[in-house]
Amino acid sequence: MIHIKSWCPLIDIHTHILPDVDDGARNFEESLKMIKESIKQGINHIVVTPHIFSPYIKCKTKNEIIKIFDEFTKNVKDAGLNVNLYLGHEVSYHIRIFDYFKHGEFLTLNNKNIILLELPYDRELETFEDLQYNFECYGQSLILAHIERYDYYSIRKLKHLKSNNVYFQINASSLMKSHRYFKKANKLLKAGLVDFIASDIHYNRINHMQEAYEFVTKNYGQDVATKIFYDNPSQLIL
Numbered sequence: 001m002i003h004i005k006s007w008c009p010l011i012d013i014h015t016h017i018l019p020d021v022d023d024g025a026r027n028f029e030e031s032l033k034m035i036k037e038s039i040k041q042g043i044n045h046i047v048v049t050p051h052i053f054s055p056y057i058k059c060k061t062k063n064e065i066i067k068i069f070d071e072f073t074k075n076v077k078d079a080g081l082n083v084n085l086y087l088g089h090e091v092s093y094h095i096r097i098f099d100y101f102k103h104g105e106f107l108t109l110n111n112k113n114i115i116l117l118e119l120p121y122d123r124e125l126e127t128f129e130d131l132q133y134n135f136e137c138y139g140q141s142l143i144l145a146h147i148e149r150y151d152y153y154s155i156r157k158l159k160h161l162k163s164n165n166v167y168f169q170i171n172a173s174s175l176m177k178s179h180r181y182f183k184k185a186n187k188l189l190k191a192g193l194v195d196f197i198a199s200d201i202h203y204n205r206i207n208h209m210q211e212a213y214e215f216v217t218k219n220y221g222q223d224v225a226t227k228i229f230y231d232n233p234s235q236l237i238l
Helices: 028-040 062-078 097-102 128-137 155-163 182-190 209-220 222-237
Strands: 010-015 043-048 084-087 090-092 114-118 141-144 167-171 196-198
Touching (some): 010 196, 043 222, 062 084, 097 128
Parallel strands (some): 010 043, 090 114, 167 196
16 A cells, blocks of 8 residues: 555544443553554544443443543543543434433533434434434534445435435445445445544454545545545534
8 A cells, every 4th residue: 555644633533442331442451552553543633432322232321421531531641642532422323312312311522513323234214314303403413423334325315315414424444445345435435425534443443544544545635535534523623
């Protein structure tokens, strides 16, 4: 691969580095290792997005997450790591998700009006557009996490959703040629549907952000790479 040095810092909006809260980092030592690798990748802004409402993972409550995050950021600072950390949730769809939102039971990204939403993998959510409209009425925008995984969504359908102000994120790992979603991720990029690329890093996953940045720069141009890896996410957190 041709190495293209990043001229802008990378921003990662989807990570599981908070220790012992979901299926991400299992302890503080693993968290530190993951942050150090992120810094090596050229990332200096990280949104910590633990799962909530996942049917597969035992998740902490919002208040528990906030307390753990506050202690975590202090410990990271004490470790001398030069990185900016922000908090949010990766919110798994739940039939009562809008009620949970109105009762303040989950976190938006960096306390901004935007929600990182994970949809079901096995079926299309027929009520999604109604849900998106309800959130929009409350001034909230949706980012669909790792949209390359939702096989039921065609390019045509995603273009329709995007026209209704839904944003899309793909995983950096999906741009590795051996990955099962490589072709799908490229189709999404070619269609101009990708707003964010993030690591979705867990303790047992490799961080491919720099490789993904280089891939996008080489194949889709510097302007596209800068928009996806810096401009769009910076509007969320900076």
